[in-house]
Amino acid sequence: MPAKVVVVGSLNMDLVTRAERLPRGGETLIGTSFATVSGGKGANQAVAAARLGARVSMIGCVGSDAYGEQLRGALLAEQIDCQAVSVVEGSSGVALIVVDDSSQNAIVIVAGSNGLLGPETVARFDAVLQQAEVIICQLEVPLATVGYTLKRGQALGKTVILNPAPASGPLPAEWYASINYLIPNESEATALSGVMVDSLESAEAAAACLIKAGAGKVIITLGAQGLLFASEDEFERFPAPKVKAIDTTAAGDTFVGGFAAALASGMTEAEAIRFGQVAAALSVTRAGAQPSIPSLSDVQAFVPL
Template sequence: MPAKVVVVGSINMDLVTRAPRLPRGGETLIGESFATVHGGKGANQAVAAARLGAQVSMVGCVGSDAYGEELRGALLAEQIDCQAVSIVEGSSGVALIVVDDNSQNAIVIVAGANGALTSEVIDRFDSVLQAADVMICQQEVPDATVGYALARGRALGKIVILNPAPASRPLPPDWYASIDYLIPNESEAAALSGLPVDSLETAETAATRLIGMGASKVIITLGAQGLLFANGKNFEHFPAPTVKAVDTTAAGDTFVGGFAAALAAGESEAEAIRFGQIAAALSVTRAGAQPSIPTLSDVQAFKAP
């Protein structure tokens, strides 16, 4: 049977425009293109895990608007179990994304229906959590819900992954005991640790502080610099595969989904990290969030000599 991953998190419609550069405060730029793309960190990670070989269930909420119907349908098309994707009155979550000519992006998120994902919803679909091997959470849904889901995952004995995104402040101290793998990027690691993170060396310092705060294992993704894996006092740097970047949207989500799928399949930490890195590298060679996420065969072809 395929390894089972459950994702508790956000489902958004991404409204994406490309521009020569990111606008400054008060400035209006002429955009080059516009598209609506299925997204949300939770949904992106669910799609990544599914395309990369796992059997995936999604726990989340969409609105009663046209976006909600489309978003739920897109997850079903990926063979993702959506029995725990609830439809609530009002608008679906949206993300406003600007991508510049250097493939960097700026994002504003409006929670919409994602705000209706509560602990009561988690309890209603507890059987979905029980059936999984690995649980993934992010922070685009209410903090109280994230904390509750993490604790429930730990109580059920699952491998628990938290991608603390978006992060603007340290995590609640009691969350750490429930997390097996904390996976922030540079800015998120800086927000959680209170330290600057702009190099491999500063990432080590931040990871040391996060472990001191209670984190068990930390993976700080560093874009083109690869990532840092910290386990206690030991550090390992994994260089990034070399590719030509087109759009970095959902690269982090692709890594998390790929890493989770590989862990759930019984791969070692190092193997799961490399698998996730290749998937993320392939994703940045394509535009969009979910459209950019590769398949298992894509990754296997990349790995082939």
């Protein structure tokens, strides 16, 4: 069956350790646990969309190492179409993650095979893009690839979502016209807009800048404060469901994947936002990246605290 959601992006093996707090510069801490977990923003969002009801295809690259085999296998186990997940010579992408006792994390990413996902690779699998209803991109693969995919998605008349993570500065100006939904968190919205996002009011100011730049609609995720939805003529705040957080890793990815799956299923925009929020809230009650992502039945059964 044709894919409803296509994710173009990264696959990483997450090397996760927990410690009482995050280390300061030059400091060595004793950790309390360690695990290797399949991750990467692209793969996380693909898994989220699949578990939450969408038919999903992934376009990406893994290395010729053992991690690559595991990463591809993890997607296949979720019934995700991997015909466009290429194996390239060398190491897979990895993410080094430290999670503290307050559930905050610090992450260092090494691109590895993700850096070899070029526009020509995406073009080779154009038939996969053509089968999509929703196309999702992030910024853990080369920018040229992201730009190509956004433009191609627009040309095909698809709903195009960009989760600009990680972001260290403004996006290329020509990208905005191809983006239906731009979904940054507070720090990413700050980097993109130049407006320090530390309140609902500043989030509105940042969103207004991004709409003016040409983005179709903007959703700024604000963690426990919920999110801000913005369009050319509307601002709306969506409070976060109340849960007890254990680990915030992949919460943003779960929201993006859930939102995309809900749109592809025919939900309204507001319904899709709330659906993604519940999925993200459930994810923070569990440890890890992909292991924390809930199923459709989990979301349907959710009761907030």
